[in-house]
Amino acid sequence: MSRLVVATTNRGKLREISRLLASAPVELLTLSDFPEIAAPAETGRSFAENARLKAFYYARHTGEPTVAEDSGLEIDALDGAPGIESARFGGEQSTYAEKFALIYDALRAQRAASSGLRASEAKATARFVCALALVRNGEVVFEPRGTVEGEIAPEPRGTGGFGYDPIFYYPPFGCTLAEAGDRKAEVSHRAKAFRTLAEYLTSR
Numbered sequence: 422m423s424r425l426v427v428a429t430t431n432r433g434k435l436r437e438i439s440r441l442l443a444s445a446p447v448e449l450l451t452l453s454d455f456p457e458i459a460a461p462a463e464t465g466r467s468f469a470e471n472a473r474l475k476a477f478y479y480a481r482h483t484g485e486p487t488v489a490e491d492s493g494l495e496i497d498a499l500d501g502a503p504g505i506e507s508a509r510f511g512g513e514q515s516t517y518a519e520k521f522a523l524i525y526d527a528l529r530a531q532r533a534a535s536s537g538l539r540a541s542e543a544k545a546t547a548r549f550v551c552a553l554a555l556v557r558n559g560e561v562v563f564e565p566r567g568t569v570e571g572e573i574a575p576e577p578r579g580t581g582g583f584g585y586d587p588i589f590y591y592p593p594f595g596c597t598l599a600e601a602g603d604r605k606a607e608v609s610h611r612a613k614a615f616r617t618l619a620e621y622l623t624s625r
Contacts, residue, residue, distance in 0.1 A: 425622075426450045428479040428489035430460075433583030434611065441606075441615035445622040450485060458482045468492060468505060468552035473561055476554040486558075488618065492551035492611060494585045496524065496573060498531050507585065521577050521588050528573065545573035549589060551610040553618055563621050567613030571598075581605070 425447040427438055435451060442449060461478040465471035468491040475489035493507030503510035511520045528545055548570045555563040577587035579599025586599035598605050606612045
């Protein structure tokens with residue numbers, strides 16, 4: 422069984438990824454196995470660029486095949502924000518409750534400026550995006566991508582999931598991803614990308 426470094430320290434993501442790659446013939450390592458390695462600056466201008474940057478960086482420093490992901494929330498009414506700044510939106514130390522408040526404030530301001538509609542009177546279409554890069558022997562060998570389309574909920578709802586899940590309403594389920602329970606794994610952006618990766622790893 423080969424080894425694979427999953428280049429994230431986010432515990433919520435690691436829980437999801439471990440389940441999604443459980444069927445793949447790899448021994449998973451995490452960045453906690455390499456505590457001496459400092460995080461790189463994420464200077465890419467897209468999810469895919471940041472995923473490649475992190476995968477190359479950690480593969481070089483660990484000497485192991487590495488998969489890195491970059492993911493986030495894109496809101497159409499906010500020109501795709503927070504986008505690649507999703508984790509840093511509102512500042513590195515801001516809580517998700519604070520990030521949610523900033524998003525709702527921005528949506529209200531945008532709607533007031535453009536149409537005068539209250540926030541509750543119009544839908545804010547959005548999507549979660551997850552880009553992966555798998556680096557082995559100094560080159561990118563696989564780059565799956567997953568997305569899930571939805572809307573910004575009128576208010577945060579649900580205690581499951583993590584990150585922006587409480588404000589992401591998924592119409593086919595009639596609830597936010599934080600309310601979706603195990604069903605989230607059926608449709609989430611990260612699940613789609615990592616299931617594709619698991620299929621790739623199993624076929625090698």
